[in-house]
Amino acid sequence: MPTSSSRSKLILGIVLSCLLACALCLSGCGSSASNTDSNASSATDAQVHLVTPGTITVGSDCDYPPFIQMTKGQPNGFEYDLIKDVCDKLGYKLQYLNPQNFDSLIPAVASGTKMDIAISSFTINDERKKTIDFCIPYFDSNQACVVKDSSSYKTAKDLDGATVCAQSGTTGAQWVQENLPNATLQNLNNATDCMSALEANKVQACFIDQPTAAAYVAKQYKDCKVLQAIPTGEQYGFVISKSNPALKAQINQALVDLYKDGTAAKLFKQYFGNSIKPPVEMGELPTNAQEGSVQDL
Amino acid sequence: MRLFSKPLFKFFLFALVLATLSALLSPPQADALTVSSTTAQPNSTSSNSSAVIGGTPTRITWEGTVDKGEQVKSLDLVFPAGCSLADGADVKVTVLHGLDRMAYLEQDQLDAQHVSVDFAKAVPSGMLIRVEVHEISLPNVAGDYQLETNYTDANGKSAALGPTQNITVQTVSWSDQLSDWLSQQGWVQAWNSVLFLNIFFNPVQIVASLPQLFFGWLRSLGIVLIGFPIIAIPIGLLVSFLRMSKLKVLRFISSIYVNLIRGTPLFLQIYIFFFGLPYLGINIPNYVLSFLVMGLNSSAYLAEIFRGGIESINKGQFEAAASLGMSRMQTMFRVIIPQTVRRVIPTATSEFILLYKDTSLLAAVGVMEQMMFAKNIVASTGNMTPYIVSALYYLVVTLPLTRFSRNMEKRLADGEGGNEAKEKKHRLRALFTRKQEVAA
Numbered sequence: 001m002p003t004s005s006s007r008s009k010l011i012l013g014i015v016l017s018c019l020l021a022c023a024l025c026l027s028g029c030g031s032s033a034s035n036t037d038s039n040a041s042s043a044t045d046a047q048v049h050l051v052t053p054g055t056i057t058v059g060s061d062c063d064y065p066p067f068i069q070m071t072k073g074q075p076n077g078f079e080y081d082l083i084k085d086v087c088d089k090l091g092y093k094l095q096y097l098n099p100q101n102f103d104s105l106i107p108a109v110a111s112g113t114k115m116d117i118a119i120s121s122f123t124i125n126d127e128r129k130k131t132i133d134f135c136i137p138y139f140d141s142n143q144a145c146v147v148k149d150s151s152s153y154k155t156a157k158d159l160d161g162a163t164v165c166a167q168s169g170t171t172g173a174q175w176v177q178e179n180l181p182n183a184t185l186q187n188l189n190n191a192t193d194c195m196s197a198l199e200a201n202k203v204q205a206c207f208i209d210q211p212t213a214a215a216y217v218a219k220q221y222k223d224c225k226v227l228q229a230i231p232t233g234e235q236y237g238f239v240i241s242k243s244n245p246a247l248k249a250q251i252n253q254a255l256v257d258l259y260k261d262g263t264a265a266k267l268f269k270q271y272f273g274n275s276i277k278p279p280v281e282m283g284e285l286p287t288n289a290q291e292g293s294v295q296d297l
Numbered sequence: 298m299r300l301f302s303k304p305l306f307k308f309f310l311f312a313l314v315l316a317t318l319s320a321l322l323s324p325p326q327a328d329a330l331t332v333s334s335t336t337a338q339p340n341s342t343s344s345n346s347s348a349v350i351g352g353t354p355t356r357i358t359w360e361g362t363v364d365k366g367e368q369v370k371s372l373d374l375v376f377p378a379g380c381s382l383a384d385g386a387d388v389k390v391t392v393l394h395g396l397d398r399m400a401y402l403e404q405d406q407l408d409a410q411h412v413s414v415d416f417a418k419a420v421p422s423g424m425l426i427r428v429e430v431h432e433i434s435l436p437n438v439a440g441d442y443q444l445e446t447n448y449t450d451a452n453g454k455s456a457a458l459g460p461t462q463n464i465t466v467q468t469v470s471w472s473d474q475l476s477d478w479l480s481q482q483g484w485v486q487a488w489n490s491v492l493f494l495n496i497f498f499n500p501v502q503i504v505a506s507l508p509q510l511f512f513g514w515l516r517s518l519g520i521v522l523i524g525f526p527i528i529a530i531p532i533g534l535l536v537s538f539l540r541m542s543k544l545k546v547l548r549f550i551s552s553i554y555v556n557l558i559r560g561t562p563l564f565l566q567i568y569i570f571f572f573g574l575p576y577l578g579i580n581i582p583n584y585v586l587s588f589l590v591m592g593l594n595s596s597a598y599l600a601e602i603f604r605g606g607i608e609s610i611n612k613g614q615f616e617a618a619a620s621l622g623m624s625r626m627q628t629m630f631r632v633i634i635p636q637t638v639r640r641v642i643p644t645a646t647s648e649f650i651l652l653y654k655d656t657s658l659l660a661a662v663g664v665m666e667q668m669m670f671a672k673n674i675v676a677s678t679g680n681m682t683p684y685i686v687s688a689l690y691y692l693v694v695t696l697p698l699t700r701f702s703r704n705m706e707k708r709l710a711d712g713e714g715g716n717e718a719k720e721k722k723h724r725l726r727a728l729f730t731r732k733q734e735v736a737a
């Protein structure tokens with residue numbers, strides 16, 4: 001049994017060693033992140049940083065059909081095909097990490113030690129841009145309010161005061177906080193948990209992106225319906241670290257090429273039929289695609 | 298004298314009422330634009346998550362639909378007096394036809410008084426125009442604020458729409474004020490320029506998340522404070538008796554209960570309870586379900602702790618009690634249990650600590666407890682500091698309890714003197730029968 005003074009020394013020691021361990025870990029990871037890829041043709045002066053040289057490492061929550069989902073342990077979907085095409089074009093290998101929590105993806109990209117980009121139907125917005133950068137928009141999306149078929153609600157605004165759920169950290173969750181201030185919002189880890197909560201009557205509605213909502217009610221959750229599609233005109237972009245402008249420029253250029261040469265159009269047709277078209281800006285080359293900023297055209 | 302026949306008079310009266318009503322109800326002139334909503338993004342880091350506070354940057358979203366047969370060439374939204382723009386303030390305009398985003402070239406001008414949006418080509422009817430103003434601060438005085446909408450149509454005719462829907466602004470709380478002040482301090486900016494310190498020990502985030510996490514802390518503590526004594530202890534005691542029962546069936550049932558619960562992860566049990574039970578038509582409110590799951594889970598561990606405690610009592614005591622003519626029940630409640638309580642308190646305390654920490658798992662199913670509060674802030678800021686603050690809150694409970702449990706153990710060892718060897722054996726068993734947590 002340690003005495004109280006030696007005990008406090010022990011606690012201090014533990015705290016200090018924890019801090020040291022964290023610092024060591026960070027510096028170690030930092031050096032691995034700065035490994036540069038010599039094979040990649042560098043478009044700009046700055047060098048491309050990759051977690052694994054020659055490979056683009058992608059983080060995703062892998063639970064957002066038809067964009068990304070896991071089938072037999074393999075990720076697949078629109079976003080997977082798109083980034084695969086980007087990698088093929090740039091001569092990189094593609095590595096998908098195991099599914100991550102959506103709300104941990106942006107911090108993971110910002111730290112630059114686990115993944116190069118995160119692709120998980122991220123809406124481009126200013127809050128996120130404070131921490132990370134976005135590549136150019138690849139998809140136009142909207143929100144949707146999903147309820148059970150038996151629900152008596154008429155519009156999404158009727159749900160003010162009800163218990164609703166959304167995936168933690170999404171624009172859907174933000175929409176609820178802003179537009180339904182009296183609703184009780186449950187933030188869940190992924191879209192499947194949201195739909196499970198709805199199916200289990202734990203919540204009266206769930207708010208997810210409209211394309212995914214449409215896919216869910218058509219296939220997996222036939223006793224649910226889209227109560228209302230909420231036009232927001234938000235756009236998705238790949239999440240990339242602010243300290244990796246060279247990689248961003250490469251990916252942006254590859255995306256522009258894919259959208260111009262019709263490869264992307266094929267993917268849109270395959271996954272969304274004729275219901276959703278590529279972003280209008282992507283039809284022609286945006287003037288500042290290199291910077292990847294989103295324009296109000 | 299009758300000027301009007303009665304039916305005619307009634308008709309006139311009716312017509313008059315109708316005319317007044319229609320005059321009141323219909324707008325004086327048809328507007329080309331219908332404003333559907335004006336909202337501000339909740340920006341408070343402390344009070345509830347839907348609050349909009351003044352004097353702190355937020356995002357104002359204005360939405361309007363171009364009416365039938367009309368066109369809108371330009372918009373001018375007038376902010377309430379006293380607004381200010383922060384660094385990086387800008388405007389984003391989105392034009393939507395149904396769910397399709399349209400390309401309309403526009404030019405906008407933004408200052409603290411108003412934002413004007415000039416479309417290169419007039420926006421036709423049926424289009425939804427969405428104007429987002431980022432990094433704008435509403436006046437730092439609580440109250441309802443409105444935006445005034447002015448527009449010009451394709452012919453250059455301008456018109457003004459009345460004030461829009463209210464944006465309710467609350468006053469800044471002390472923690473918001475403090476974090477705002479902190480973020481402007483030089484040393485804070487220097488501190489935050491180190492990525493590691495910024496991500497984990499951001500002073501602004503510490504101040505902002507402390508009060509919010511306090512409510513989460515209360516809720517987490519509430520869940521164990523109700524679940525542990527009301528569900529876990531009685532059921533645990535019952536199951537421990539069943540485990541020692543003379544009837545094989547009871548022993549069998551109780552051992553299945555204990556092994557099932559201890560052999561599967563709590564996380565899995567939470568999922569089954571929260572997402573599974575409702576399919577059976579059993580719909581229990583989330584908090585009640587939290588007490589239940591946590592309590593039942595803990596009861597299995599407690600059952601083993603109690604059984605170990607009871608079995609550790611010298612067999613001679615049973616014989617002595619019997620020789621005094623006490624019944625088995627009397628022996629249990631008058632002799633054995635009082636001694637057991639002393640012995641199980643350290644291990645039961647550790648179990649309580651474990652359970653308290655495990656309430657964090659409830660975040661996965663949307664129960665608003667401490668972890669969930671922290672997760673929400675992290676999700677909106679991308680900064681890990683709330684997790685660290687959350688860790689401190691957990692420690693506030695667990696550290697004193699750990700010390701308490703250690704002291705109890707020490708006193709027990711001292712008190713029982715000659716029985717120390719036996720006590721050690723008991724502790725050894727505890728190591729194997731439960732998740733190990735006791736500070737040895």
